[in-house]
Amino acid sequence: MKKSLISLTLIFVVQIILLPIIHCRIIFPMDAALVDQTCKQTPNFDLCETLLRSDPRSLNAEDAKGLASIMVDIVQAKATKSMDKINDLLSKSPVKNQALFTSCIDNYNTIIDDDIPQASEAFSNDDNITAEDRLKDVTFEVDLCDEQFSGLSNPLKDVNKDVHDAASIAAAIADKLP
Template identity: 30%
Template sequence: MIFTSSSTFILIQLVTSLIFLITPILSILTHAGLLEQICHQSPNYHLCVMTLRSSIHHRSREDMAGFARLTLEIVNSNSSTTLEHIHKSYGETTNPKVKKALEYCLVSYNTIVDVHLREALDAMKESNYKIAQQKIYVIIIEVESCNNKFKNLVISPLRNTNRYVQNLCSITISIINNLIQPYQPISTY
């Protein structure tokens, strides 16, 4: 079989194309495996998979720290959305007890977004996972305090959003735990 220069060129193009096609597919499969590993260790598997699955396609190289940053960014986004929801609900409610509870939550979520999440994201950028973890625990406590303000009220406009933020925080903590204390097999001597 004799290769002409044009057939050689086509063959080289085909091989090059395959290399560029296979690399992203292998990357996606590797990330999918890591995602499965992360989510099986998290307290809420289904929410974890739903939350992280899109990152495989949007981010070319995600590792454990990348997934932790991603979930923290999602917590930040959802906390900001919750803050907007609190503002809206506060303006719409006429019930003084609900208004007072929303006022408390407004302060809590402002602190969550402006202080705790910013500091947690900064800590993640610096690979200071312990500080990030501590900030996320504080966020969970703040959100629970907000939830408790509605405990004796019939209406709780934040029940679902608060639960969602807490669940995302729990997933983030489980990922960060892997960064702080990576899996180490037990040696048998």
């Protein structure tokens, strides 16, 4: 009787320890090495890892192309946030500064309406070169917006940097795809 009680206790303890590990692997099949391996090939490993790990879809990404597509969505979200800020600042700015914000709106319209949809479509069509090109154009458009404030205090500096850095990471991932 004592032996069977010990055996049952041992089985119970093993199940308590192993079941969560097995269960976690089934529910969250992400290979952590995929994010690490992919992010090591980008200009900003830490930011890449932070951005990808913050998106739950990364848990199910099968390859770097899947992570690149997620990064495009992250760029989209950051660009939309930037556009919201620009519109808010435009509505509050004196007339003399409105041209600066209007120019940035044009840049962000190109990003949101052209570059990001084209990058996303290019990934869908396995055209990684075009995807990379469109993502590099995002960084170019953001830089143009920043240049509007040359010599002035740039109220868009932080949001522009967020978009620029995310797009640079996405472009770097696209560049490494076969």
